[in-house]
Amino acid sequence: MKRWLLWVPLLVFAGVVLLVAMEMHRPADRTVFSRMVGKDLPAFDLKPMLADRPGIEPALYHQGKPRLVNIFASWCVPCAAEAPELAELAKRGVAIDAVAVRDTPEDVGAFLKRWGDPYARIGSDPMGRVQLALGSSGVPETFVIDGKGKIVKQHVGPIREDDIPGILAALEDAR
Amino acid sequence: MIAETGLVLLWLAASLALLQLAMAIIGLRFDRADIISAVRPVAIVQGLLTALAMGALILLFARTDLSVLLVAENSNVAKPMLYKIAGAWGNHEGSMLLWVTILGLSGAGIALFERRLAERTLIATLGAQALISIGFFAFLLLSSNPFARIWPPPADGRGLNPLLQDPGLAFHPPTLYFGYVGLSVAFSFAVGALVMRDVTPAFARAMRPWALGAWLFLTLGITAGSYWAYYELGWGGWWFWDPVENASLMPWLAATALLHSVTVLATRDGLRAWTVMLAVVAFSMSMIGTFLVRSGVLTSVHAFAVDPERGSFLLALLALYIGGALALFALRIGSVRQGALFDPVSREAGLVLNNLLLSVILGVVLIGTLYPLVAQGMGVQLSVGKPFFDKTIGPVALILMVALAFGPLLRWRSDDPRALLRRMRAPVAAALFALGMLVPFARGISVLPLIGLILAAALAVASILPLWGRNLRRTPLFTWGMVIAHLGVAVAVAGMASESAFTRERLVALHIGQGVQVGPYRVGFAGVRPEVGDNWSGIGGVLTVSRGGETVTLIPQQRYFSDPVTTTNESAILTVADGQLYTVLGERNPDGRWQLRLWWKPLVTLIWLGGGMMALGGLLALIGRVGREWRTKRRRRRIEMGYLP
Structure with a gap:
């Protein structure tokens, strides 16, 4: 056997260690990258869920101002958990539109009464079709849409307090 | 007091490990018989002290002493006793302490019972073991003290991941650890043999029980872990090619290869270099695997987060031990005489084929596990899963099965191919x-x-x-x-x-009173009812399951744990002679129907x-080998x- 071959295992191992060492000093990034980010928001028309405000129409997202689309449901517990954070965003003047998935007006009304109401518009998505078209796998999820109808950020799961700066920054960038 | 005693014991054990290493080096270097003869007793005492320190930690967990930081963070007064005790090793610090404990005890075991190996090789082996222990002692004492106090003590502890509150899992990590540490003993033997240029059948016979024992525990651990994931995670699968699973599979593959090649060395004095290499690789795989999982470098379902300081420490240890052993291998193995040769059709050749195929599988698993890391380095996020592994490993595993059928029917040294075909x-x-x-x-x-x-x-x-x-x-x-x-x-x-x-799979949403057919079973949904456990509450779906004239009730549950807040799906499984019916209760739809996931899995057990x-x-x-x-x-x-x- 050639002598240099004996050093191959050590070299392979050194490569692995180097790779791991490099990865370890990279700051952790827990963002889930969606294929939808950077794409145009699919056009959808959603009927209003509640009588007191309109539903969602495609033109909303081409008015030059960024908006949030929040996918939620009254039967989803984490959606209640993110209510204070959504309220905080709304207080800062962010326009938030809700896509209520497989829900009823009575349940949504009760949910908003109990947990607070940050929404500018609420569209009803009885079959979860819009949810699928957006590439969203569950509730809650939140999308940042710029003023030209492009998705610039997708947030999976409930928004936590420390997620707010990132979302505000994305909204600022989209302006 | 118990915590302080534990810490003192740990320091004492660490000093003894240092002494053990120094004595082995000095004794061997200067040929001092008096020093060499004292290495064994030191190894025995070192093992005992470490075991006592682990005992102290278990006692603290059993008493839920919340003034100890580790207990406060990982236990809870309300937790059942079994899980309180399992909590002692269900966390980062505790698992490291368990590691040195098993390492120390196996060192003591070698010192007490090993008499076949040349004395100098044995002392070199105990020295190598002490070197490994020292690294982990330093890690425990300098950056993750399991006995650290917290003041003021909290009113109650933070609990343990409820998924982990399961009898199967209480004993799953220690079982794997016994396996990993057994491989570390094999590794120490290999290092000792390399240092003394003493790669002989006697070395193989001394190493074999450790390789065998390690393999036995890894097999048990992986089997138990697979069954746990199967019934606890509620996905109906038994293997997910998750990095954690690969981390335990890789050392198992290497240990399986080692087990077979060590037999060739012990019986026929062949495959010397290869056996030593496998002993090094097997332990390296357990360390790399554990590190990848524990450091959070690879994102996994059950990743433990470790801060970068600890991660770097572990990585440095790993680089030192494995790199050192591989360098020693490259330097020394050339001077080890070539072992006995054999025919292309012989038991030895069959075992070589087994080794090559296992190594191929090991290589594929390693590449598949590390590839996401490489891709991440290039800025791409991806995961490598079932489709890749099934396609690459499936065919190799089938070839391995053919080799496995032939292998034990071959004769040592040389065999007649026609006679083999007749057999x-x-x-x-x-x-x-x-x-x-x-x-x-x-x-x-x-x-x-x-x-x-x-x-x-x-x-x-x-x-x-x-x-x-x-x-x-x-x-x-x-x-x-x-x-x-x-x-x-x-x-x-x-x-x-x-x-x-x-497998037959049904994902359905049923109103109460409705039913559905899955494989040979008719599943009726009779309703839901509240369920309460020790530290959780939940709902159970009442399923009446019938086949032929027989009817059984299954109650899959959704459990809510309050501390920390978590929901788990508890599957209900009916095991019969020809398979299992696997049921999971999902969410309630807004229209009042309940989602049910049902599988009929023939012969899955x-x-x-x-x-x-x-x-x-x-x-x-x-037992047979040791007995003989x-x-x-x-x-x-x-x-x-x-x-x-």
């Missing part, structure tokens, strides 16, 4: 029979499971053939072990192939039965003392 007649007949039985179903089955089922039949027959024509009472225990372990492989593969080929048989085979082989060594030793002593001719 294979019964297995081939079994394969043809299985093919005939499967023809009616063949349409719906994909190729791999089909071949898997056929080969399983052939392998089952072939694995029993070594017993053919033998006096079963006089057949040595380790031959029984081999037969049962190989039969276990056939059984497990049959289970895997059957699960993959014949064979997977774990096979795993258990492999472990049992390993146990029999271990012990009997020869006793006989030799009697002859020396003049009792026997």
Whole structure:
């Protein structure tokens, strides 16, 4: 056997260690990258869920101002958990539109009464079709849409307090 | 006081490990018989002290002493006793302490019982072991003290991940640890043999029980872990190619190869360099695997987060030990004489084929596990999963099964290929029979499971053939072990192939009172009811399950844990002779229907039965080998003392 071959295992191992060492000093990034980010928001028309405000129409997202689309449901517990954070965003003047998935007006009304109401518009998505078209796998999820109808950020799961700066920054960038 | 005592014990043990290393080096370097003779006692005391420190930690957890930070963070007054104790090693610091404990105890075991190996090689081995222990002691004492206090103590602890509150899992990590540490002993033997240039059959015989024991625990651990993931995670799968699972599979593959090559070295004095390499690789895989999982470098379902300081420390240790051993290997193995040679058709050649195939699988698993890391380095996020592994490993595993059928029927040194084919007649007949039985179903089955089922039949027959024509009472225990372990492989593969080929799955949403058919079972949804446990509350779906005239009630649950807030799905499984009915209760739809996930999995239990048989085979082989060594030793002593001719 050639002598240099004996050093191959050590070299392979050194490569692995180097790779791991490099990865370890990279700051952790827990963002889930969606294929939808950077794409145009699919056009959808959603009927209003509640009588007191309109539903969602495609033109909303081409008015030059960024908006949030929040996918939620009254039967989803984490959606209640993110209510204070959504309220905080709304207080800062962010326009938030809700896509209520497989829900009823009575349940949504009760949910908003109990947990607070940050929404500018609420569209009803009885079959979860819009949810699928957006590439969203569950509730809650939140999308940042710029003023030209492009998705610039997708947030999976409930928004936590420390997620707010990132979302505000994305909204600022989209302006 | 217990915490402080534990810490003192740990410091004492660490100093003794340092002493053990220094004495081994000085004794061997300057040929001082007096120093060499003191290494064994030091190793024994070091092992005992470490075990006492672990005992102190377990006691703290059993009492839920919340003034200890580790207990406060990982335990809870309300937790059942079994999980309080399991909590002692269900966290980062505790698991590291468990590691050095097992390491220390096995060092003590070698020091007490190992008499076959040349004394100098044994001392070098104990020195290598001390060096490994020192690294972990330093890690515990300098960056993750398990006995650190917290003031003021909290009113209650933070609990443990509820997924982990399961009897199977309480003992899953320690089982794997026994395996990993057993491999570290094999590693130390390899380092000792390299240092002393003493790669001999005696070295192989000294190492074999440790490799065998490690393999046995890894097999048990992986089997138990697979079953736990199967019933606890509620996904109906038994293996997910998750990095954590790969981390335990890689050392197992290396240990399996080692187990077979060490036999060639012990019986025929062949494969010297290869066996040493495998011993190094097997332990390296357990360390790399554990590190990848524990450091959070790879994102996994059950990743533990470790801060970068600790991660760097572990990485440095790993680089030092494995890099050092590999460098030693490259420098020294050239001066180890070549071992005995053998024919291309012989038992040795069969074992080499087994080793090569296992190494290929190991390489593929390693690449698949590390690839996301490489991609991440280039800015791409991806994960490598089932489709990749099934396609690459499936075919190699099937070839390995063919080799496994032939291997034990080969003779050592040289064999006649025609005689071999004659011996294979019964297995081939079994394969043809299985093919005939499967023809009616063949349409719906994909190729791999089909071949898997056929080969399983052939392998089952072939694995029993070594017993053919033998006096079963006089057949040595380790031959029984081999037969049962190989039969276990056939059984497990049959289970895997059957699960993959014949599973019936239904995802439905039912109103109360509705029913649905899954495989041979009619599942009726009778309603939901509240359920309460020790530290959780939940709802259970009442399912009336009937087949033929028999009806059983299954209650899959959704459990809510308050501390920390988590929901888990508790599947309900009906096990019958020909398979399992697996039921999971999902969410309630807004229209009042409940989502149910139902699977009928024929013969799925064979997977774990096979795993258990492999472990049992390993146990029999271990008892058989150790027993035979012990009997020869006793006989030799009697002859020396003049009792026997």
